[in-house]
């Protein structure tokens with residue numbers, strides 16, 4: 001979907017949705033406190049609460065079976081056709097405006113990613129302008145904080161990886177699912193999020209490829225509202241004037257994850 005179609009998507013949500021008005025966000029990772037737009041992203045601030053979460057056992061991925069989430073999984077977000085190429089320095093930012101979340105809602109990011117960079121962030125801001133939703137990719141490790149704490153879940157460098165980041169309002173935590181390994185729940189950095197209003201992606205030092213990106217709100221009644229959907233077959237300029245990935249053929253020789 002082109003960016004200029006997103007406005008139509010939002011209008012559809014407004015027109016067809018029940019009482020709730022949804023806008024918002026994308027990208028992965030829970031936790032980390034930034035302050036809004038790219039210029040105000042503050043990774044140092046994200047470290048302030050890190051100690052609070054250090055006690056959580058983030059070293060033992062749990063199986064799909066134990067997660068109890070199999071029934072909720074959708075088709076894998078495999079790369080296909082053109083993909084998005086984001087070459088550092090790169091900052092992509094989309095703003096929809098505050099979007100309220102109900103207590104039983106979850107914000108879910110699905111995408112495939114080939115990080116060939118020093119560091120990549122895929123995430124978004126909540127309705128308090130905290131960069132609450134974060135997935136950092138560095139040296140084969142994924143975390144919702146930076147500097148990355150431990151190798152809780154990993155990705156394969158130089159290959160395509162399937163990612164799902166699931167932020168849950170009721171429990172104020174998130175779960176990563178990467179290449180069929182599901183993490184333990186992570187408490188979010190700034191408890192109290194009840195909305196989402198932006199999507200963002202940053203790349204430092206190198207190039208990251210992304211494809212089949214979807215951001216949605218999954219409601220307790222098992223209905224979804226898709227907030228962002230991008231297949232990178234073609235891509236329009238960002239509504240905020242920020243960078244957007246180039247629409248390109250996928251890099252040759254990159255292996256696909258199981259299931260693609």
Ligand SMILES: [Ca+2]
Nearest residue numbers: 080081082231
């Ligand atoms: Ca594609």
